[in-house]
Amino acid sequence: MTNVIFTGVGGQGVILAAKILMDVALRNDHDVKESEIHGMAQRGGSVDCHVRFGPKVHSPLVKRGTADYIVAFELLEGVHKLEYLAPDGMLIVDRGRIDPAPVQNGKMVYPPDLEEWIRTHISQHLIVNTREELERLKFKKALNIMMLGVLSRHLDFEQSLWEDSIRALVKSSTVDVNLKVFAQGRSL
Amino acid sequence: MGNEAVARGALEAGCRVAAGYPGTPSTEILETVAHTAPEIQAQWSPNEKVALEVAMGAALAGARSMAVMKHVGLNVAADPLFTFSYTGVNGGLVIINADDPGPWSSQNEQDNRHYARAAKVPMLEPADPEEARAMTRMAFDLSEQYDCPVIVRITTRIAHSRGIVHMHTPQEISLKPFVRDPRKYVMIPMHARLRHPVVESRLDALRDVSNTSDLNRIEWGGRTRGIICDSVAYQYVREVCPADSVLKIAMVWPLPDVLISEFAEAVDQLWVVEELDPFIENYVKAMGYAVTGKTRLPVTGELTPDIVDQALNDRPQTEVPVYPDSLPARPPKLCKHCPHSYVFEILRNLDLTVIGDIGCYTLAALEPLNAMHTQTCMGASIGMLLGIEKARGPQAAERTVAVIGDSTFIHSGITPLIDMIYNRGAGTVIVLDNRTTAMTGHQENPASGKTLSGDPAPELDIEQLARAVGVKRTVTLDPKDTAELRRVIERETASQEPSVIIARRKCILKK
Numbered sequence: 001m002t003n004v005i006f007t008g009v010g011g012q013g014v015i016l017a018a019k020i021l022m023d024v025a026l027r028n029d030h031d032v033k034e035s036e037i038h039g040m041a042q043r044g045g046s047v048d049c050h051v052r053f054g055p056k057v058h059s060p061l062v063k064r065g066t067a068d069y070i071v072a073f074e075l076l077e078g079v080h081k082l083e084y085l086a087p088d089g090m091l092i093v094d095r096g097r098i099d100p101a102p103v104q105n106g107k108m109v110y111p112p113d114l115e116e117w118i119r120t121h122i123s124q125h126l127i128v129n130t131r132e133e134l135e136r137l138k139f140k141k142a143l144n145i146m147m148l149g150v151l152s153r154h155l156d157f158e159q160s161l162w163e164d165s166i167r168a169l170v171k172s173s174t175v176d177v178n179l180k181v182f183a184q185g186r187s188l
Numbered sequence: 189m190g191n192e193a194v195a196r197g198a199l200e201a202g203c204r205v206a207a208g209y210p211g212t213p214s215t216e217i218l219e220t221v222a223h224t225a226p227e228i229q230a231q232w233s234p235n236e237k238v239a240l241e242v243a244m245g246a247a248l249a250g251a252r253s254m255a256v257m258k259h260v261g262l263n264v265a266a267d268p269l270f271t272f273s274y275t276g277v278n279g280g281l282v283i284i285n286a287d288d289p290g291p292w293s294s295q296n297e298q299d300n301r302h303y304a305r306a307a308k309v310p311m312l313e314p315a316d317p318e319e320a321r322a323m324t325r326m327a328f329d330l331s332e333q334y335d336c337p338v339i340v341r342i343t344t345r346i347a348h349s350r351g352i353v354h355m356h357t358p359q360e361i362s363l364k365p366f367v368r369d370p371r372k373y374v375m376i377p378m379h380a381r382l383r384h385p386v387v388e389s390r391l392d393a394l395r396d397v398s399n400t401s402d403l404n405r406i407e408w409g410g411r412t413r414g415i416i417c418d419s420v421a422y423q424y425v426r427e428v429c430p431a432d433s434v435l436k437i438a439m440v441w442p443l444p445d446v447l448i449s450e451f452a453e454a455v456d457q458l459w460v461v462e463e464l465d466p467f468i469e470n471y472v473k474a475m476g477y478a479v480t481g482k483t484r485l486p487v488t489g490e491l492t493p494d495i496v497d498q499a500l501n502d503r504p505q506t507e508v509p510v511y512p513d514s515l516p517a518r519p520p521k522l523c524k525h526c527p528h529s530y531v532f533e534i535l536r537n538l539d540l541t542v543i544g545d546i547g548c549y550t551l552a553a554l555e556p557l558n559a560m561h562t563q564t565c566m567g568a569s570i571g572m573l574l575g576i577e578k579a580r581g582p583q584a585a586e587r588t589v590a591v592i593g594d595s596t597f598i599h600s601g602i603t604p605l606i607d608m609i610y611n612r613g614a615g616t617v618i619v620l621d622n623r624t625t626a627m628t629g630h631q632e633n634p635a636s637g638k639t640l641s642g643d644p645a646p647e648l649d650i651e652q653l654a655r656a657v658g659v660k661r662t663v664t665l666d667p668k669d670t671a672e673l674r675r676v677i678e679r680e681t682a683s684q685e686p687s688v689i690i691a692r693r694k695c696i697l698k699k
Contacts, residue, residue, distance in 0.1 A: 009518065022350060033316070034350040038292070043520035043551060059427040060316070060349040060420070063493045065508050080515055083508040100518035105556045108516040121509050 001054035003062040004151070006144075007081045008073030009098050010038070010047055013144030016169065017071070018049035020148055023165035024157050025053035035060035044101065046077055069154065071147050074098050075114050082122070090124040092150055094143060096131055126150065133184050142181040145170070149185020159186070190346040193317040193353045194284055195220035197324025198254050199228065201280070202361030205246035206230045207239035208256030209599065210628040212293035213347035214286035217256045219631075222640045232631055232640045235566070235599040236261035240268050240283065244337075247281035248373065250364035252328050259287040259300045260565065264600070266303065269337065273307045274383040275373050276335035279364050280328035287343045289463045289490040295546065295565060297488070299464035304339055304441035308387050310394050311339040311441040312403065315422045317351040323403075323438065325356075330397070332364075334390055341440070343463065345420040345490065391442055398444040406451055407434045414455030415500070416448070416468055416479075421461045421491055428497040443471050452477040459500065463491050522551045527693035528620050530667040531591065532559040534674045540589050540681065543576070545569040545601075547593035548627045549620050560591070567592070567600025573615040574608045582614055586681050590617045594650065595625040595633040602653065608686050609658035616680045617688045619650055621664075622695040630698055654688040661687035668693060 004021060008014040018034050025032045030053040037048040050062045064083050071092045072078025078093035085091060095115060102108040111117075118125050130146045145166065152162050163179055170178045194217050198206060206228050208218045221230040229246075233239035236257040246253035257265060262285050272281070285303075288294040304311035312327055314320040320342060327338040371379050398404055409432050417425045418437040425434060435451045437443070452458050452472065460469040460481040469481035484499040485491070497503050522529050532552040535542050536559035544550055544560040545568060553560035562572060569590035577585040592601050597619050608615055625631040632638040635648040651662045661683060667673050673691065680687040 010520075019350070026352070031352065032350075035345060036348045043523065043548065044518070045520035046518040057351075058423040059493045060345065060351070060423065061492055063427075063497065064505070076515060077518070079511050080518075082510070085508065100516050101521045101555060102516040102519075107555065108514075111511070111513060111515065114511075117511060 001052065001057070002155070003067045003086075004051045004069045004071065005062055005067045005081055005084050006049045006051070006071050006073070007077045008047055008144075009077065010043065010045055012047070012073045013141070014047045014049050014073060017144040017148050018051050020162075020165045020169050021051050021151075022053070023169060024161050025051075027161045027164065028157055030054055031057045033057040033060040046080070048081065069151060071151050073143055073147060076100065076110065079114050079118065085122070088124065090126060090154065091118065091122050092126045092128065092147065093118065094130050094147060095127050096143075128188055130185070130188075133188070134181065137177065137181055137184060139174075139177045139181055142178055145178045145181045146185035146188075149182040150188050152182070152186050189216065189350050190314075190317045190320045190342055190348065191216035192220045193321040194324045194340070194342065195224065196353065196355060197321040198282070198328075199225040200321070200356050200358045201325040201328035202252050202359040203228055203254050203282075203328065204251040205243060205253040206256060207233045207242040207254075208284075209233055209236045209239055209261055210625050210631040211258030211261050211286070212628055213288060213344040214256055214258045214261075214284065215628045215631065216347075217284055218640060230640055232633060234634055236265040237268060240265040240272075243281055243283075244268060244272050244277070247277045247279040248366060250279045250366050252280040252361055254282045254284060256284040257286070258294065259285060259298055260294060260296065262300055262303055264566070266307075269303070269309070270307045271375050272337050273309050274375055274380055274387055276386075277331055277337060278335075278366065280331035281337045282324065282327040282331055283337055283339045284324070285339050285341045286347050287341060287464075289343055289345075292344055295563065297464060299467060300339075300341055301440055301467045302465070304341075308391055309337050309339060309441070310334070310397075310439060311341055313341050313419045313438055313440045314346055315419055315436070315438065316346065317349060318353050319438065320346055321353050334394055336387075336390060341419075343419055395442040395445065398439045398442050399446040401439070403439040404435070404437050404444045404447055406447065407436065409433045411455050413457045413459060414451055415459045415461055416451065416472065417461040418468065419463060421463055421496070424491060424493045424496040425461050425500075427493050429500055437468060440468070443468065445475065448472055448475060448477075452479075461485060461491070461496055461500070519554060520551060521554065522548065522557070523696055525696050527622055527667050527691070527696070528552065529557065530670050530673060531618060531620060531691050532557045534670065534677055535559045535589065535591075538674075538677065540587055541576075543569045543573045543588060543590045545590070545592040545596050546627075547596055547620070549591060549593060566596055567604060570601050570604035570615075570617055571607060573617070574604065574611065574613045577613050577615055582684065585614050585616075588615065589677070589681060590615060591620055592617065593626075594619060594621040594623065594635050595631075597650065598634050598648065602657065605654065605659065605688070606657045613686055614684050615686055616677070616683075617686075618677070619688060619690045621650060621690050621692040622698075623692070624695050624698050626695045626697065630695070651688070651690055659686055659688050661685050662690070663687075664690040664692055666693050667691040
């Protein structure tokens with residue numbers, strides 16, 4: 001059984017990333033379940049997707065302390081969800097930050113030491129910097145696909161199957177650029 | 189997705205008419221019907237009561253039909269439900285009801301299994317998307333066979349989960365004849381008295397189904413502990429107690445008394461694991477069995493595999509790394525440049541009491557606006573405003589406004605506005621008209637000019653409607669013109685007559 005949690009902010013494409021991973025797992029003959037956890041995400045709230053695949057999946061939710069991978073599209077969201085990480089699980093996190101409402105309103109500060117804290121407390125971590133890569137590829141919206149590329153190196157699925165799933169699920173006009181973004185993520 | 193699977197099940201069952209009102213977590217069901225099943229006449233109705241009545245009319249006319257709503261929507265539709273239970277249906281009538289334990293996106297987390305018992309109709313509860321497809325389809329057969337509405341209850345965790353769904357060929361179902369039968373369909377007391385015994389004997393027949401069909405099934409494991417569970421709780425139980433015996437309940441009303449006895453007598457310890465209220469647990473207790481349930485599991489909120497694991501296995505919480513300081517949360521907020529925000533900034537600056545309603549604009553209750561003081565249910569703002577004036581007099585009315593969105597106003601705001609005129613209120617109602625049903629993801633409504641399937645429709649004129657019910661002081665303006673908006677709000681709250689201000693500007697997220 002493999003447990004993956006995607007986490008980010010409404011609008012970052014968390015759900016699409018989860019759907020692509022589900023699709024790849026299906027193409028590899030796994031049973032698979034996914035569940036979205038969000039309140040009113042379209043209004044700037046956080047969005048999580050739990051994806052589980054293996055021979056037979058019951059619960060659509062991952063248990064605390066059992067996620068093999070947490071893939072965070074935003075630093076603070078990644079740290080928020082660490083209770084789900086398995087002792088030998090890996091946190092893959094983009095170092096970009098999006099200020100939540102309490103920070104925008106000046107009620108709280110965005111913790112300045114999150115990266116440092118991850119480096120010292122999470123044994124398996126991968127902090128990536130997708131921003132420049134995405135700017136270079138002129139497709140800033142594709143953070144989700146680049147993060148899937150990073151994740152794909154750690155999962156035992158053929159690259160061609162990932163590409164098939166991306167082709168099947170992204171908007172047809174963006175297939176080529178998304179495939180480039182994915183390949184770039186895979187090489188990070 | 190569970191919601192897409194429900195839509196698929198309806199298509200496979202030969203459903204012809206589907207009506208509903210948007211509401212998380214149910215909204216995608218009708219959207220999927222509209223996008224994938226053109227053979228079904230699908231529509232957004234102004235509210236859930238109307239949706240159920242449209243579906244019932246279609247069923248009476250001989251078509252398989254469906255009404256779709258969230259849990260609080262069934263409160264609105266409860267009136268027809270209880271009597272359609274008496275009349276029976278003709279063509280199959282299925283009500284899709286989406287509960288929201290949590291609650292994630294609702295004003296309460298009521299447990300709608302109680303409606304099935306109260307209205308004396310069967311209720312099915314799928315435990316994953318594939319079951320959502322299969323049971324929606326099956327519900328139509330059951331409805332026709334037993335001549336009653338059937339409720340399919342899903343929850344957020346079923347509606348918004350994805351899994352493997354097996355597609356089957358849609359059935360071709362022809363219209364059943366419509367026969368005039370006043371003793372069955374005209375519920376005057378003397379007819380209703382005759383129908384009630386029919387309802388009771390139908391429940392007995394349905395209890396046999398509950399006991400014998402494979403909807404409810406025992407999965408034998410070790411006999412030390414037996415666990416009765418329904419909906420997504422079944423998945424958590426299977427996950428964390430793989431060795432125990434399980435009675436999986438999918439027909440949760442009427443409950444399978446014979447099967448429960450067989451199960452209870454074969455295991456040493458009996459548990460019930462269910463979300464929200466002790467619905468199954470109390471039934472099992474009334475049968476005379478000792479059972480553990482809500483003494484160990486919460487009545488509030490969603491269950492999770494962790495909660496079930498801790499309750500049943502006494503498993504200590506896994507040690508997890510925790511960031512030492514408090515982290516800022518990420519609550520939702522009104523979008524930057526949301527047209528509603530101009531209105532709330534003025535209401536806050538004028539220090540008015542704001543009687544709110546259901547929609548995106550409820551976020552004005554939070555930081556940074558802090559400009560809403562009540563929110564209850566669809567349409568409540570206007571009636572509550574009148575009540576405040578009745579209790580505290582005209583001075584209070586001058587310091588208080590009701591705010592309500594366009595779709596919410598059409599759903600349940602018109603009748604209380606009539607009350608305000610009829611009973612001589614002088615309140616000020618602000619309709620936040622952003623030309624869409626924004627909170628649930630931009631669904632069309634009777635004022636948006638389009639139907640669910642995107643066809644053009646007449647646009648309801650909210651200002652003319654307000655005038656027609658007797659409001660003499662009406663004004664429509666653009667809230668972005670904040671100087672004018674402030675002037676109008678000050679003028680209308682000071683006026684001794686009722687007024688309706690329509691703050692109209694398109695939602696910034698809408699293309």
